[in-house]
Amino acid sequence: MLNEAIAIAHEVKQPLTAVISNGNYCLRLLSESSPNLNEVRETIQEIIDAGNRATLIISRMGADLARQCQERAALEINDILSRAFELLRPELDRSGTDLALELAKNLPLLMGNPVQLQQAFVNVMMNSIEAMRSIPGQRRAIFVETGTSPKGIFVEIRDLGPGVLANRSERIFEPLFTTRTDGLGLGLPISRSIAEAHGGSLTVIPATEGAIFQFILPITAESSHR
Numbered sequence: 001m002l003n004e005a006i007a008i009a010h011e012v013k014q015p016l017t018a019v020i021s022n023g024n025y026c027l028r029l030l031s032e033s034s035p036n037l038n039e040v041r042e043t044i045q046e047i048i049d050a051g052n053r054a055t056l057i058i059s060r061m062g063a064d065l066a067r068q069c070q071e072r073a074a075l076e077i078n079d080i081l082s083r084a085f086e087l088l089r090p091e092l093d094r095s096g097t098d099l100a101l102e103l104a105k106n107l108p109l110l111m112g113n114p115v116q117l118q119q120a121f122v123n124v125m126m127n128s129i130e131a132m133r134s135i136p137g138q139r140r141a142i143f144v145e146t147g148t149s150p151k152g153i154f155v156e157i158r159d160l161g162p163g164v165l166a167n168r169s170e171r172i173f174e175p176l177f178t179t180r181t182d183g184l185g186l187g188l189p190i191s192r193s194i195a196e197a198h199g200g201s202l203t204v205i206p207a208t209e210g211a212i213f214q215f216i217l218p219i220t221a222e223s224s225h226r
């Protein structure tokens, strides 16, 4: 999954570079006293082609995820989270981020793909670690809570970073939307695809401080027997 995402990011970077360099070329052409409009038109067409290529790569990724999510097992969501914490341990230590857990006991089992769900939790927590680079080291903490709600199991991941502006709460889930210089803007769209492929959702919920991301993962009749 992760390798696949990296491969896709790599593929997407190529058309994006083409968009940027062709865009700059257009600006240069247009700054001339009598610009060659045919050349401008051709270059804009190349920009559109590159944009279409990137869109195709991303939508293929969604289809691949949906297919892979067919491979499922009965899972204890707290176990999956524990594995995600293990993977993140070096990043948590390096950034001095505390982890505060409130995990419900005896949650119903959930039918799902363990590797993908783990990846989704890692992506969201990595974002929290990155978001909290801007606050003092001793305040950095991630709060993870699990429990049941009428819609299924919920997993809430909260941090004390700058938070997400209300008018960005959907944009951040768009592929390639990033505010980080080294970000690809793929972590959240991938995580949301994974939640949705499990019949669930991933949203950012309003917070007075920091950011709160909430996964809802429905429990199906076949999965709820322990």
Ligand SMILES: Nc1ncnc2c1ncn2[C@@H]1O[C@H](COP(=O)(O)OP(=O)(O)OP(=O)(O)O)[C@@H](O)[C@H]1O
Residues within 6 Å of the ligand: 123, 127, 128, 131, 159, 161, 162, 163, 164, 172, 173, 177, 178, 179, 180, 182, 183, 184, 185, 186, 187, 188, 189, 211
């Ligand atoms: N916990 C958070 N607090 C504040 N902003 C956040 C948080 N999580 C995500 N964001 C915003 O959403 C954007 C998109 O996140 P996403 O994970 O999709 O991409 P990214 O982290 O920028 O890059 P990558 O592809 O490496 O994950 C981030 O660049 C950031 O602006």
Ligand SMILES: [Mg+2]
Residues within 6 Å of the ligand: 123, 126, 127, 183, 186, 187, 188
């Ligand atoms: Mg990210």
